[in-house]
Amino acid sequence: MGLFMSFMGKGGPNPSSQMISLVMGTLYGRFIEKDIQNFQDFHIAVLDIFNTFNSALPGKHFDVPPRSDIEACYTQWKDAPGLKKRKVFVNFITEYVNLNKLDDYTVLTGIVTPPAAMAVKKVGENVPQLKIIKAIPDVVFVPSATVLALISAKLSRRIFLKNLNP
Known part of the structure; x- marks a missing residue:
């Protein structure tokens, strides 16, 4: 669990850029495998990523970002040229992967x-x-x-x- 959070740059010593690139590359590869034609496909792909996080990692879970933030990311991602799409996706994931906190x-x-x-x-x-x-x-x-x-x-x-x- 802590290793994953370290990969995401959310605590602990910051991992090397190669390690972050490896994790994000794997996530983006899984994300881009899906045929994304519209916002619904994009939203389902993002939900699948968070579902994968939450089902694969025991213990703490991650909150899914609000729909409005996913829509904003989709418009940026859709308008971005080829290589910029990956950067938009990586920025979105690193910003919105937050632990679910108990009150x-x-x-x-x-x-x-x-x-x-x-x-x-x-x-x-x-x-x-x-x-x-x-x-x-x-x-x-x-x-x-x-x-x-x-x-x-x-x-x-x-x-x-x-x-x-x-």
């Missing part, structure tokens, strides 16, 4: 939820209407509650941020 709310939810789920399960076992909760093993209940809490925290955070920044 504090997600981390806090992940820490607080398991003990809270155990407490809720213990209380729920004593409620007559929730006697069925005894049948669910702790090994299933706690991770399920944690995953649901993380999903709801992530979704509510996105909805809240979207309402603040329309």
